[in-house]
Amino acid sequence: MAQTALVVIDMLNTYDHDDADLLVPSVRRAIPAVAHLLGEARDRDIPVIYVNDNFGKWRSHHGELLDAALAGPHANLVEPVRPDGSSYFIVKARHSVFYETPLAYLLGALDVSHLVLCGQVTEQCVLYSALDAHIRHLSVTVARDAVAHIHEDLADAALRMMEINMGARILPAAEALG
Template identity: 70%
Template sequence: MPPTALIVIDMLNTYEHEDAEALVASVREALPGITTLLKHARASESPVIYVNDNFGQWRSHHGEILDAALAGRHRSLVEPVAPDEDALFVVKARHSVFYETPLAYLLGELRAERLVLCGQVTEQCVLYSALDAHIRHFDVVVAADAVAHIDAELAEAALHMMSRNMSADICTVADVVFDG
């Protein structure tokens, strides 16, 4: 199995945006899967990389993003997935985890060839990140029970597109294996 990295997308969130209420219910459902993936990746010593939106705060870094998310009204959705001291962190400004970020370089340094994607939002940031990973020749895995959506119908379509058009392995958290 190629070296694997877990990519945690946009889970440090204040949930102070237009689609927050629709998203929160889905995040609650995905949270057990995300925490399980984190536990398994950490136990196998696979790299865990948080890639998070900067919410337009151009002077922010991961500590400020985490503090803002923990101070938000849905702290209970952030605490279980907070980065540990070994986590790596990349700040993004757009939908894809690769767009204008050093993630591809970091993954090269780590010699990662397989990416397990989890987080939010399935039909937006997860979809665009899977596409960008695919065109960079990474093997893509998306644990369907560890991604959250705003629109369930669009999320199902996005998972189908990732599988069909990007050869992504769409599976459950129970099927994900980390190589360490």
């Protein structure tokens, strides 16, 4: 069976952006499922890889991004899904977890060929990351209750595109890690 990794996309967030009012309620609903995936992956020694926007702070590192998110008004959305000492962390600047990041190299070093994606935003970063995984011949599962959206209709369309066009499995978090 393929080595699996859990990829947590953009969950360290200050929610200080234009779409935050639309995004926060969806994140709030997704948090329990993301936390479930994190707990299961850690219990089963499945690699957990956080890939997070740097919000244009080019001299920052993961600790600073986490501290800023925990100091913000929505720390309650970050605390339950914060990285632990065994988590990998990659900073990204654009939508895809692969774009200009060392993720492909790390996955190769870990012998990972299957990604379980969770996080935000379904119709943006999750969609583009699933596409980039697909074109790299990685299998993808998206935990549908562990992804958050800005626009529900676009998120539904994105999940359908991932399933039909990219062969992604769209499953509840309770089934996503197999």
